[in-house]
Amino acid sequence: MNAPDTELGRLEDLPADYVDALRRLNLVPLWPSLRAVLPPHKPRLNTRATAWAYRDIKPLLLRAGELTPIEKAERRVLVLANPGHGLDKMQASAAIYLGLQLLLPGEWAPSHRHTPNAVRMVVEGEGAWTTVDGEKCPMSRGDLILTPTGLWHEHGHDGGQPVVWLDVLDLPLVHYMEASYHINGQRQQQLPGRGDRAYTRGGLLPTPVFEHEAARRGKAYPMLRYPWQEARAALLALAADRPDQQALQITYANPETGAHAENILGFYALMLRPGQTLALPVRSPAMVFHVIEGGASVDVGEGADTQRFALTEADTCCAPGYTPVSLRNASASEAAFIFIADETPLHQKLGVFEVRS
Numbered sequence: 132m133n134a135p136d137t138e139l140g141r142l143e144d145l146p147a148d149y150v151d152a153l154r155r156l157n158l159v160p161l162w163p164s165l166r167a168v169l170p171p172h173k174p175r176l177n178t179r180a181t182a183w184a185y186r187d188i189k190p191l192l193l194r195a196g197e198l199t200p201i202e203k204a205e206r207r208v209l210v211l212a213n214p215g216h217g218l219d220k221m222q223a224s225a226a227i228y229l230g231l232q233l234l235l236p237g238e239w240a241p242s243h244r245h246t247p248n249a250v251r252m253v254v255e256g257e258g259a260w261t262t263v264d265g266e267k268c269p270m271s272r273g274d275l276i277l278t279p280t281g282l283w284h285e286h287g288h289d290g291g292q293p294v295v296w297l298d299v300l301d302l303p304l305v306h307y308m309e310a311s312y313h314i315n316g317q318r319q320q321q322l323p324g325r326g327d328r329a330y331t332r333g334g335l336l337p338t339p340v341f342e343h344e345a346a347r348r349g350k351a352y353p354m355l356r357y358p359w360q361e362a363r364a365a366l367l368a369l370a371a372d373r374p375d376q377q378a379l380q381i382t383y384a385n386p387e388t389g390a391h392a393e394n395i396l397g398f399y400a401l402m403l404r405p406g407q408t409l410a411l412p413v414r415s416p417a418m419v420f421h422v423i424e425g426g427a428s429v430d431v432g433e434g435a436d437t438q439r440f441a442l443t444e445a446d447t448c449c450a451p452g453y454t455p456v457s458l459r460n461a462s463a464s465e466a467a468f469i470f471i472a473d474e475t476p477l478h479q480k481l482g483v484f485e486v487r488s
Contacts, residue, residue, distance in 0.1 A: 139162045139163065139165055139166060140162050140163060141163050142160065142163040145160065173453055174452075174453060176215070176451045176452070176453065176454070177213075177215045177216050177225070178213055178215050178216065178223075178224045178225060178417050178449065178451035178452070179213055179214060179215035179449075179451065180431035180432065180438045180440070180448070180449065180450050180451065180454070181211075181213050181214065181215070181223070181448065181449050182429075182440040182442065182446065182447070182448035182449075183211045183229075183446065183447045183448070184443075184446050185231075185254070185443075185444070185445035185446050185447070186443075188209060188231055189295070191209060192207075192209055192231055192233045192295065193233070193293065195207055195209065195233060196233050196235050196293065201234075201235070201238045201239070201240060205240065205241065205243075206232060206240055207232060207233045207234070207240075208230040208231065208232045208233075208298060209230060209231050210228070210229070210230045211223055211229035211230060211231065211447060211449075213449060215451075216303075220303070221302075221303075222302070222303040223417075223419060223449045224303070224417035224419070224449055224451070224452075224474065225303060225304070225417065225474070226301055226303055226304040226395065226396070226417070226474045226477055227299065227300075227301070227303065227396065227417060227419060227449070227472060227474065228247075228298070228299070228300040228301070228302040228303055229297065229298065229299060229419065229447065229449075230297070230298040230300075231254070231295055231296070231297055231298075232251075232286075232295065232296055232297075232298050233293060233294075233295055234259050234286055234287075234288045234293070234294045234295075235288065235293055236258065236288050236289075236290055236291050236292065236293070237288060238286075238287070238288050239285065239286070239287045239288075239318075240285060240286040240287075241285055241315065241316075241318070242262075242283050242284065242285035242315070242316040242317060242318055242319055243283070243284070243285075243313050243314060243315050243316055244281055244282055244283045244284065244313065244314055244316065245280070245281075245311070245312065245313035245314070246280055246281070246305050246310050246311055246312055246313075247280065247300045247301050247302040247304075247305040247306075247311055248277075248278075248279050248280045248300065248301050248393045248394070248395055248396065249277075249278040249279075249284075249298060249299065249300040250275055250276065250277050250278070250298075250299045250300075250392075250393065250396075250398060250472075251270070251274075251275070251276040251278070251296045251297070251298060251299075252273070252274075252275055252296060252297040252299065252421060252423075252470050253270045253271060253272050253273060253274045253275075253276075253294070253295075253296045253297075253359075254272065254295040254296055254297055254445050255272055255293075255294070255295050255445065256270075256272075256290065256292050256293055256294030256295060257270075257271060257272075257290050257292065257294070258288055258289050258290015258291065258292070258294065259286060259287065259288040259289075259290060259294035259296075260286070260287055260288075260289070261276050261278070261284055261285070261286050262283075262284065262285050262286075262287070262319045262321055263276070263277065263278050263282055263283070263284045263355045264282045264283060264284075264352075264355070265283075265319055265320060265321060265322035266321075266322060266324065266325060266326065266355055266356075267321045267325070268325070268327075268355055268356040269356070270294060270296065271358070271359065272359060272423070273359025273360075273362070273363070273423045273424075273468075273470075274356060274357065274358050274359050275356070275357040275359075275362075275383055275392075275398060275470070276355060276356050276357075277352055277354075277355045277356075277357075277392060277393060278355075279351070279352050279393055282352070283316050283319055285318065285319060297421055297447065297470075299396065299398075299419065299472045301393075301395040301396050301477070304395065304477065325356065326352075326353050326354035326355050326356065326386075327354060327355075327356040327357065327358055327361075329353070329354075330353065330354045330386040331361070333365070336386065336387065352385070352392075352393075353385070353386060353387050354385070354386050354392075357383050357392070359423065362381060362383075362400045363400075363424075363468060365381050365400075366379055366381060366400060366401075366402040366468065367402070367466075369381065369402075370402060370404065370466075377409065378401070378409060378411075379401065379402040379403075379404070380399050380400070380401045380402075380471075381399060381400050382397065382398070382399050383398040383399065383400070391475075391476045393476075394476060394480075395474075395476055395477050396472055396473065396474060396475075396476060396477065397416075397472065397473050397474070397475040397476050398470070398471070398472050399470070399471040399472075399473075400423070400468065400469070400470055400471070401458075401468070401469045401470075401471055402466055402467070402468055402469075403425070403427060403458060403459075403460035403466060403467040403468075403469070404460065404466060405460060405462055405463050405464050405465055405466060406460055406462070406463040407459070407460045408457060408458070408459040408460075409457065409458045409459075410455070410456075410457045411455075411456045411457065411458070412486050412487075413453065413454065413455050413456075413486070413487040413488070414452060414453075414475075414484070414485065414486050414487070415452045415453055415478050415483060415484055415485040415486075415487075416452050416473045416474035416475045416477070416478050416484070417449065417450065417451050417452045417473065417474055418449070418450045418452075418456065418471060418472070418473040419447065419448070419449050419450075419471065419472040419473065420442065420447065420448050420449075420450070420458070420469050420470075420471055421445075421446070421447045421469065421470040421471075421472075422442045422443060422444050422445060422446050422447075422467065422468075422469055422470075423444070423468045423469065423470055424444060424466075424467065424468040425444065425460065425461070425462055425465055425466060425467030425468060426441070426442060426443045426444065426460075426461035426462065426467060427442050427458050427459060427460055427461055427467045427469060428440065428441050428442065428458070428459045428461060429442060429448050429450065429456065429457070429458055430455075430456065430457040430458075430459070431448075431450045431451075431454060431455070431456055432454060432455060433455045441461070452474070453485075453487065
C-alpha cells in the first residue's frame with residue numbers, strides 16, 4: 132500500500148533569518164513546494180480545454196493582412212493561446228504552439244530555418260506553396276506539410292485568393308529548453324522531385340538502383356507533403372475494409388522508417404462515421420483537434436466538469452492530457468474528418484506516456 136499523503140511544512144513555518152540565509156546562497160527548501168511539483172496521483176494541469184472558432188478569427192486575420200504588410204510581419208500569424216498557460220506564453224499546451232497564418236496573393240514569406248519542428252495544415256485557399264529544403268510543396272485544403280527542425284523553408288503565393296493554414300510547432304518545449312532560435316536565408320532554388328509523388332502508395336518504396344540515386348533515400352525526412360486527397364482516401368478505404376472497427380485513424384509517418392513524421396509531436400487524421408460517438412482512451416499527452424471536413428462536438432472531462440465544444444469546418448480545440456475526451460459526429464448522413472496533433476512521441480521518448488482506464 133502507498134503511504135498516505137501527509138501535510139508538509141510550509142515556508143512560513145521557517146524563521147525569516149533562515150530563509151534569508153538560504154536565499155543569499157541561492158538555495159530553496161524543497162519540502163514547502165514538493166506537492167506543487169510532485170502532486171499525488173495526477174499532474175496539475177495548466178492546459179485548459181479551449182476552442183477557437185475560425186469564423187471569429189478569419190475577419191481578424193484578414194484585417195491583419197490590411198494592417199501589416201508581409202515585409203513587416205515576416206510571418207503574419209494569429210496565435211491560438213491557451214488561457215491556462217497565460218496568453219503571453221503563446222502556447223496551446225505544454226509542448227504545442229498553434230497559429231493561423233495568412234498569405235495573400237503575390238506575397239513571399241522569406242526563407243529561414245529554426246530549431247523548433249513545424250507542420251502546416253492548410254485551412255483554405257489555393258495557389259500558395261511552401262519550399263522546404265528545395266522541394267516545392269503545393270498547398271491545398273487539408274494538406275499537411277512538414278518543416279522539420281533545421282530545414283530551410285519559405286512560403287509563396289501565385290494564386291488569386293488568400294490562403295490560410297494552421298501552424299503546429301513544438302516551440303514551447305524548445306523555448307523552455309533554451310534551444311529556440313532562427314537563421315534567415317536567401318530565396319531557395321526549387322529542385323526537381325517531390326516526396327508525395329515518390330511515396331504515393333503505402334508499402335511501396337522507391338528503390339535506388341544506381342549509387343547516385345541513393346542519396347535521396349537517405350534523407351531524414353523523405354516525404355514533406357502529405358496530400359489530403361491521399362489521407363482521405365486511406366480513411367475511406369480503412370472504413371470499407373473494417374466496418375466494425377471503432378476508431379478509424381491513420382498516422383502521418385515517415386515512409387522509410389515507419390516512425391512518426393516528426394520526432395516530438397504526433398500527427399493523425401481521424402474519420403467519424405455518420406452519427407458516430409467515439410470515446411477516446413484517457414492518455415497522458417495533450418491533444419489538438421482541427422476539423423477538416425464536416426462537424427463534430429468534443430466533450431472534455433467527465434461528469435459535472437465536462438466541457439462541450441461544437442466544432443465546424445476549420446475550427447480548432449485543445450484538450451489536456453489525463454482527461455476523458457469524447458467525439459461525436461454532428462451529421463447523421465455525412466462523415467467528419469479531423470486532424471489531430473498530440474504530444475505522444477515526446478511522452479514516449481521521455482518514458483512518461485500513460486494510458487489510464
